Amino acid sequence: MTDAEQREAARQFVNRWMGKGKEDEDGRSYWIDLLTNVLGIDNVTERLNFESKWYSI
Numbered sequence: 001m002t003d004a005e006q007r008e009a010a011r012q013f014v015n016r017w018m019g020k021g022k023e024d025e026d027g028r029s030y031w032i033d034l035l036t037n038v039l040g041i042d043n044v045t046e047r048l049n050f051e052s053k054w055y056s057i
Helices: 003-017 023-038
Strands: none
Touching: 003 023
């Protein structure tokens, strides 16, 4: 994806999400949309685990 294409994808992303999105309902969709359509990451749902717990020791 070229810089211009990525900027356009980011603009479209902002327009899609402006004024909507509830963290408990739309969080996963938001991140999948951002990572896939703006950053161009393939197979996002296979690479991320939204339910993973992080623990510090």
